[in-house]
Amino acid sequence: MKAPAAKRPNAGRPRTGARVAAVQALFQAEAGGESPEAVIDQFVRHRIGTLGSDAGFEDGRVPQADVPLFGKIVRGVAKNAETIDATISAHLSASWSLDRLDPVLRALLRAAAAELWGGTDTPARVVINEYMDIAHGFFDGEEPRFANGVLDSLARRMRADEFAARP
Template sequence: MARPRSQGGRGRPRTAARLAAVQALYQAEQAGVSPETVLDEFVRHRVVADGPADFAEAALEEGRIPGADVPLLAAIVRGWARNAEVLDRAIAATLAEDWPMERLDPVLRAVLRAAAGELFDATGAPAKVIINEYLDIAHGFFSGDEPRFANGVLDRLARTLRAAEFAAAPASQ
């Protein structure tokens, strides 16, 4: 998995947790192991305490995640794992008919799955916050059209999984 450009780290434990969740879901899929197994590895070996300003960048380069909010990381990964079939169907429903999930870049698929895992918990952060956070992460991995594509998918997904949050909002928002 390519390393993102300056994501997570110093002073942003929730962003670091989201980045770690994307990386954990990617690793689980690529290695063919359970997300729980990868989550355990991440918590024990890759999530590290935050350090000085230059620490975060160096830690990311080494594959470590500085300062991640571990309970949020676990909730995202477990949320997706517990509801994988439902969430993958929900993601697939937002895609064009001739564009199956398997056709998505594996990193992009991990971004969408992590976001879906978080969006599925209606008691978590507001949908718009979640979308913005995962768009920032997508921009860290991709420089092409992928973040724009992710934005469209996540907006449709959030309107499905968190319909109540969007019911009162005017259509122009």
């Protein structure tokens, strides 16, 4: 199954490319019932980089991506899936379950949550901004706004110290 392609290229931003690829890979793993490791391998071999052609996002490729970050995000979601899903679910309204979300939006929230939870290499606000750019690349409707609210709430819980008032 082919993962959806983002509409906006990352124009030389390998960390953004890694995040786009992670969202696509998580979507593909869920939709196709494939293991995360198999999908990581497929992406590294067939979808990340130009691979001798000028195919890009519209063809499901990610021209530039930080492969170690890509793998870290996808593996982080796989390793901590139950905790990540429970954490995201706690930030959804009572009338919405995680399963009710668009599968690409679900993959995006999982990737962002894994990155927020998996360390402090990247400031939380940067993680939110990166995933908001990605959300706008995949969606034209209200999904980016919805994602922003959930990600802000997640970040404030997972990285409260970064949001504490400064003296």
